[in-house]
Amino acid sequence: MTIIVILIVSGALLIGALWGLWGRISDSTEGFLVALAGGALLISAVLELIYPSMEDGRVGWVLVSVLAGAVSFALLDYLVKEKCAAGQGAGLLMAITLDGVPENLALGVSLIGTAPMTVAALSCSIFLSNLPEAAGGAREMREGKLSRRTVLLLWTAAALLLSLAALAGHWLLADIDDAILAYIRCFAGGAVVASLAIEVFPKAFSKDNYWSGVAAALGLVIALFLHALGEG
Structure with missing residues (x-):
């Protein structure tokens, strides 16, 4: 199951790249889909990565880890965009890679002794x-x-890197102390939230205007439903 989940999630980058290179999609449809995915990933970051660690009583360190993830992503994204003069497409590739590494580490960790539907909620949100x-x-x-x-080679390299991050999370961190794993998940959650605020939601609004708000809520509902199935 580990290999299948990782291949599906990382494969989304290749499928998306092929779609972008040879497919056709209107700006409004793209904006709607981006917002839907952002809403799903936002709630999954909270429910699957951050909140479980708070339930264990490590609230202070959890919050610090979340902020560290957000600050790290924002700083790296700034350096890529402003200092390295990466174009929009290249910048988005770097953004996905930057927040994808801790995100996929957390996905790999979540595959260790976790209910299948809980894994499905997070992996589906990342795929979307x-x-x-x-x-x-x-x-x-x-x-x-x-x-x-x-372009295809660049996105293939990104997919391979994120697959390796997920495998590392699953195999190399399996025996790490639970508290450290919790902080890794929270760091990933903070990076995800920052990437949504900087990259995803502004792009969705610029392409689909106010419908992007509805799409984000729809994505949130989908992720909540999958989470509820996992809790059931």
Whole structure:
């Protein structure tokens, strides 16, 4: 199951890149899908990564870990966008990679002794997030005069990196103390929230305007439903 989940989640980047390079999608549809994915990933980050650690009584360190993840992503994203002069498509690729590494580490950790539906809630949210983001990023990179082959190779490399992060989370961190695992999950959750605020929701609103709010709520409902099934 571990390999299947990781392949599906990371494969979303490749599917999205192929979609962006050869498929057709209107701006409003892309914005709606990005917002839906963002809503699903936001609630999953809270319910599957952050809140379980707070229930164990480590509230102070949990909050510090969440903020550390958010600050780390914001700083790295700033350096990529402002200092390295990455274009929009390249910047989105870097953003997905930056928050995807701790995110996929947490996904790998969540596969250790966790209910299948709980894993499904997180992995489905990550899949929904990766798919439209990769499609939009690949299209923007293509519009920036990069060849289709180069764009596809870049997104393939990102997919491989995130797959390795998930495998590392599952196999290398299996014997780590539960408290440290909790902080890793919370760091990932903070990075996810920051990436949604910086990259995902602004992009969704710019393409789909006020319908993006409805789409985000719909994504949240889907993630809540999957979480409820896992709790049942």
